[in-house]
Amino acid sequence: MRYYAYYPGCSMEATGAPVEKAIHTITKPLDIELVELKDWTCCGSSPFSGVDKVKAMAITARVLAQAEKSGLDLVTPCSSCYTILHEANDLMKEDHKLAWQVHEALTTVGLNYNGTVRVRHIVEVIYNDVGLEALAAKVKRPLTGLKVACYHGCQQVRPEYGYDDREYPDWLDQMAKALGAEPVNFPLKAKCCGSSLVISETDMALDLIHRLLQNAADNGAQAFVSTTCPLCHTALDAYQPAVNSKYKTHFNLPVLALPQFIAVALGFNFKQTALDGNIVSPRKLLNPYFNGKIPAAAPAEPAQKAAA
Amino acid sequence: METKLKPDFLSEVASIPACDKINECIQCGVCSGSCTTAEHWEYPPRKIIAMIRAGMKDEVLNSSSIWYCVSCYLCTARCPREIKPANIMHALEAIALKENYKPPTKTTTMYRSFARSIEQNGRIYEFGFMLEYFLKTNPFAALKMLPMAFNLLIHKRMPLLPKAVEGRHELNRMFSNIATGGYR
Numbered sequence: 001m002r003y004y005a006y007y008p009g010c011s012m013e014a015t016g017a018p019v020e021k022a023i024h025t026i027t028k029p030l031d032i033e034l035v036e037l038k039d040w041t042c043c044g045s046s047p048f049s050g051v052d053k054v055k056a057m058a059i060t061a062r063v064l065a066q067a068e069k070s071g072l073d074l075v076t077p078c079s080s081c082y083t084i085l086h087e088a089n090d091l092m093k094e095d096h097k098l099a100w101q102v103h104e105a106l107t108t109v110g111l112n113y114n115g116t117v118r119v120r121h122i123v124e125v126i127y128n129d130v131g132l133e134a135l136a137a138k139v140k141r142p143l144t145g146l147k148v149a150c151y152h153g154c155q156q157v158r159p160e161y162g163y164d165d166r167e168y169p170d171w172l173d174q175m176a177k178a179l180g181a182e183p184v185n186f187p188l189k190a191k192c193c194g195s196s197l198v199i200s201e202t203d204m205a206l207d208l209i210h211r212l213l214q215n216a217a218d219n220g221a222q223a224f225v226s227t228t229c230p231l232c233h234t235a236l237d238a239y240q241p242a243v244n245s246k247y248k249t250h251f252n253l254p255v256l257a258l259p260q261f262i263a264v265a266l267g268f269n270f271k272q273t274a275l276d277g278n279i280v281s282p283r284k285l286l287n288p289y290f291n292g293k294i295p296a297a298a299p300a301e302p303a304q305k306a307a308a
Numbered sequence: 309m310e311t312k313l314k315p316d317f318l319s320e321v322a323s324i325p326a327c328d329k330i331n332e333c334i335q336c337g338v339c340s341g342s343c344t345t346a347e348h349w350e351y352p353p354r355k356i357i358a359m360i361r362a363g364m365k366d367e368v369l370n371s372s373s374i375w376y377c378v379s380c381y382l383c384t385a386r387c388p389r390e391i392k393p394a395n396i397m398h399a400l401e402a403i404a405l406k407e408n409y410k411p412p413t414k415t416t417t418m419y420r421s422f423a424r425s426i427e428q429n430g431r432i433y434e435f436g437f438m439l440e441y442f443l444k445t446n447p448f449a450a451l452k453m454l455p456m457a458f459n460l461l462i463h464k465r466m467p468l469l470p471k472a473v474e475g476r477h478e479l480n481r482m483f484s485n486i487a488t489g490g491y492r
Binding site: 010011014016040041044047049050058062083095098106108154155159160192194197201204234241242 | 344345378380381382394395397398399401402405406413414418419420422426430431435438441453456459460463465466467473474475478479
């Protein structure tokens with residue numbers, strides 16, 4: 001059993017609820033124990049840095065200080081939290097004036113941060129600590145023949161904290177393959193979904209989401225395997241009907257966050273996979289797998305080469 | 309409009325955490341070429357950096373350009389001089405809010421509602437923060453969001469009540485200690 005300090009992030013209690021539920025479904029079979037930080041608060045994400053940088057770094061540091069007490073690696077599923085936690089970690093070492101101000105603020109609430117926490121993304125933990133072989137060995141319900149577009153999103157791999165390629169990552173592709181599925185080429189896999197501005201610049205964000213949906217569909221995907229980021233998942237899933245009505249399209253691409261996808265492959269039922277929380281229902285697409293009637297080896301089209 | 313240059317603007321920006329390398333920009337334009345939303349920027353990232361160095365503070369902060377940054381960090385990942393343009397944009401946003409510039413964008417209101425949600429609850433209360441944003445900007449625009457909000461609601465992904473955590477008191481004590489109250 002591997003132990004990690006766990007920081008879900010605010011969205012996991014609301015729009016990201018299905019992803020969060022699926023994460024807790026798969027931790028036990030993957031020999032992972034996530035110890036949630038007590039009374040954690042928001043990391044500030046990018047908007048707070050646009051309001052007040054020092055305050056933003058101070059509230060991020062509160063999370064880091066809490067995690068440091070546990071002595072464990074800090075794991076988060078949210079790519080935005082991941083990036084900002086890393087940034088605070090680095091800036092506190094590089095910028096002494098900032099570090100001093102943050103330290104003073106932490107002291108008033110009896111906290112201290114020495115800069116020792118290792119911040120990790122849960123996708124990276126599953127890829128590196130669990131590993132492809134162990135993942136493949138646990139598969140009870142291979143997703144044979146399912147063509148998926150693997151969406152990594154932006155902040156999981158950028159600016160520099162991801163361990164995967166910053167422009168054309170393929171960890172999700174490798175994991176999807178290990179679970180039996182067939183990743184399609186998806187050139188926009190690490191382009192932004194625009195979530196951070198979806199409230200105030202809705203049309204701009206819908207345009208970005210539309211590009212992702214179109215690109216996945218053009219390459220023959222039947223569904224997405226998305227990173228665990230609740231913002232990416234919500235953009236592709238919950239905003240898909242809005243894209244359809246704005247662009248007069250008929251996309252029907254279920255968005256399975258990695259833990260949901262793993263949960264299906266590990267043999268969990270529909271409820272345990274939390275796929276009932278998805279707005280674009282994957283029920284029809286996945287029913288043959290849930291019923292044990294995998295479509296008779298759908299031959300892969302030679303034109304659809306899996307992402308290298 | 310007559311340009312009134314503010315030569316101190318460059319050092320003001322360069323003193324902000326993560327923005328210190330702005331002097332090393334070679335104006336290659338990789339940031340603008342990489343920017344996910346460049347088509348919406350009146351002054352794309354490369355130009356913004358040139359304008360900061362020229363001291364064009366009012367032009368930069370009165371423009372909506374910087375508010376289109378979606379934090380995708382393509383510019384930052386690709387910049388050959390490692391100057392972190394995305395961080396610079398967020399630093400500029402903070403200056404604009406603090407000094408009461410009024411750029412033509414609703415994102416300023418969204419960011420303020422976002423920050424207030426953290427101060428009040430300790431965590432982001434998504435429904436409340438969106439409601440506040442729409443009430444302050446254009447309540448009718450919220451109508452367009454209704455089908456999506458309803459979908460999230462019936463899928464149990466949009467709690468209507470806030471979950472204020474104890475940690476919010478700690479956050480506010482920390483905030484009141486940050487006397488400079490700002491980017492520096």
